[in-house]
Amino acid sequence: MGQGKGIAILGIYVADTAYLAGRMPRIGETLQGTGFSLGPGGKGSNQAVAAGRAGAEVCFISKIGDDPFGKMALEIYAQSGVTPKVEVMSDMPSGAAFIFVNDETGENAIIVYPGAAGTISASDVEAQREVIEGAAVFVTQLEQPAEAALAALRMARAAGVTTVFNPAPANPFDPECFGLSDYFVPNESEAAAIVGFDIVSDEDARRAGEDFLSRGVRTALITLGERGVYIHSPEISRRIPAVTNAPVIDTAGAGDAFIGGFAAALAEGCGVEEAVRFGCATAGIAVTRRGTAPAMPDRAEIDALLRQGAAA
Numbered sequence: 001m002g003q004g005k006g007i008a009i010l011g012i013y014v015a016d017t018a019y020l021a022g023r024m025p026r027i028g029e030t031l032q033g034t035g036f037s038l039g040p041g042g043k044g045s046n047q048a049v050a051a052g053r054a055g056a057e058v059c060f061i062s063k064i065g066d067d068p069f070g071k072m073a074l075e076i077y078a079q080s081g082v083t084p085k086v087e088v089m090s091d092m093p094s095g096a097a098f099i100f101v102n103d104e105t106g107e108n109a110i111i112v113y114p115g116a117a118g119t120i121s122a123s124d125v126e127a128q129r130e131v132i133e134g135a136a137v138f139v140t141q142l143e144q145p146a147e148a149a150l151a152a153l154r155m156a157r158a159a160g161v162t163t164v165f166n167p168a169p170a171n172p173f174d175p176e177c178f179g180l181s182d183y184f185v186p187n188e189s190e191a192a193a194i195v196g197f198d199i200v201s202d203e204d205a206r207r208a209g210e211d212f213l214s215r216g217v218r219t220a221l222i223t224l225g226e227r228g229v230y231i232h233s234p235e236i237s238r239r240i241p242a243v244t245n246a247p248v249i250d251t252a253g254a255g256d257a258f259i260g261g262f263a264a265a266l267a268e269g270c271g272v273e274e275a276v277r278f279g280c281a282t283a284g285i286a287v288t289r290r291g292t293a294p295a296m297p298d299r300a301e302i303d304a305l306l307r308q309g310a311a312a
Contacts, residue, residue, distance in 0.1 A: 007139060009060050011061075013060075013073045013095060014094070014112060015039070018038075018099040018101055021034060024109065035101075041253075041292050041293065044060065046257070048077070049293040051139075051261070054282055062085075062087075062117050063116040065115055069095075076294075092115055120148045125148050125152045132155050137164060165181040170186075199222060227242060228280060243280050243309050250291065255283070281309070
């Protein structure tokens with residue numbers, strides 16, 4: 001790890017607008033809904049909020065519009081201790097997601113428009129060089145253009161910053177990103193899409209981890225939902241179990257909660273197993289609440305769950 005401090009995260013913000021109804025309307029039809037929610041979302045933004053609430057110094061690099069959705073983003077960053085390194089665009093709207101949720105089955109259908117954040121480029125990354133090179137940990141994903149993620153990972157690696165790459169959603173990316181990843185963090189479906197086989201057992205996760213290491217990754221962390229997280233590196237290969245303290249009611253944003261918590265622990269100097277446990281506790285609380293960013297726990301809650309787990 002370099003001499004930097006805190007976390008820099010590159011990603012997108014979108015406002016999540018969720019509509020509950022019995023079915024989707026047909027073209028030209030209006031249906032009565034049964035519920036609605038509006039809240040801040042976007043993988044990178046969620047990860048920044050999770051890390052900030054977990055006690056880390058966090059800078060979030062993105063773009064938003066000069067509109068009410070953009071103001072919502074700035075409000076949650078202020079509440080969560082996140083420093084926004086965010087360009088406010090007057091000619092593009094903030095990103096937004098239309099989320100239809102079937103009120104009987106819970107199944108969903110989603111349209112995401114990244115808006116201003118869809119224009120993030122390598123030159124925007126260059127403009128934030130000081131922020132990225134000054135961090136202890138750098139995190140990015142694939143909701144913004146992949147070339148921006150690659151440019152930022154190159155920059156962070158050259159500066160000795162610890163890199164965390166979350167290849168989500170499962171969009172194409174330059175294979176060079178593998179070799180720039182100190183921690184490569186897909187979920188089981190994203191991992192399966194890359195390695196070409198399903199991740200069902202711990203042995204499957206170990207094989208996938210070995211595949212990622214052969215491509216240049218230093219440590220693979222495969223998130224397995226309620227089964228926890230599989231760590232695979234030259235030094236360690238084991239699954240860390242999930243931990244929670246209440247019934248699970250909403251798994252949206254669980255992966256973002258894990259990555260935010262994991263990065264926060266890494267930035268404090270924790271080893272990989274301790275940081276993974278911290279990330280699992282962060283996610284384990286978030287899934288007991290509705291929403292994504294608003295569900296992220298604070299440091300005291302995470303520490304309490306970890307103490308509870310250690311005492312069990």
